[in-house]
Amino acid sequence: MRKALVVLSGGQDSTTCLFWAADKFGKENVSAVGFDYGQRHKIELKCAKEICADAGIPYEVIPTPIINQLSVSSLTRADIPVEETKPEGAPPNTFVEGRNLLFLSYAAIYSKTHGITDIVTGVCETDFSGYPDCRDIFIKSLNVTLNLAMDYNFVIHTPLMWINKAQTWKMADDLGVLDIIRDKTLTCYSGVLGEGCGHCPSCTLRKRGYDEFIKMKEGK
Numbered sequence: 001m002r003k004a005l006v007v008l009s010g011g012q013d014s015t016t017c018l019f020w021a022a023d024k025f026g027k028e029n030v031s032a033v034g035f036d037y038g039q040r041h042k043i044e045l046k047c048a049k050e051i052c053a054d055a056g057i058p059y060e061v062i063p064t065p066i067i068n069q070l071s072v073s074s075l076t077r078a079d080i081p082v083e084e085t086k087p088e089g090a091p092p093n094t095f096v097e098g099r100n101l102l103f104l105s106y107a108a109i110y111s112k113t114h115g116i117t118d119i120v121t122g123v124c125e126t127d128f129s130g131y132p133d134c135r136d137i138f139i140k141s142l143n144v145t146l147n148l149a150m151d152y153n154f155v156i157h158t159p160l161m162w163i164n165k166a167q168t169w170k171m172a173d174d175l176g177v178l179d180i181i182r183d184k185t186l187t188c189y190s191g192v193l194g195e196g197c198g199h200c201p202s203c204t205l206r207k208r209g210y211d212e213f214i215k216m217k218e219g220k
Ligand code: ZN
Pocket: 187, 188, 189, 190, 191, 192, 196, 197, 198, 199, 200, 201, 202, 203
């Protein structure tokens, strides 16, 4: 059986991917990594750690302070408030330049070292927030680059790439982990667990998706 590494932030999307991977590859073949890049909310690393401990999946934190040093974003600078609306023609100020490029590259190095071929990430183009490194074309391009860079057959999986937030909730429900995703993940830009602060862009998206999913589930 192939082994899979999940890039886990402790948010709704990557945690859903964790359980997707456990289902697809078998829990015993799955491990997860998180990145400590000086993010605004260290609590997300704690969330990820607890979720993995409860699920019996190994989890390791890789320190990457260089990302914080190089990138100026509301997620890496405490004195920059998170913008509630996205500026015209540019990514929101929560965008951390190069983050997924670096995360996936570090994940690939880690994977090859540990004999892992499959890398799972929760990036999604459907609820596209304007993050260029969440696009499918970027992931496909990076997959080729990583294979060439390390002469290895990585396969990057993006189970959420073409589904919306409501469908991500449905996936969690189908995997039998709806409660875990709803109560134990951190998506909120203000660092509030579960339901979150209720008004940051991330909470708004999460709640809209959840409400839509519940309507779908109840057949309304
Ligand atoms: Zn929030």
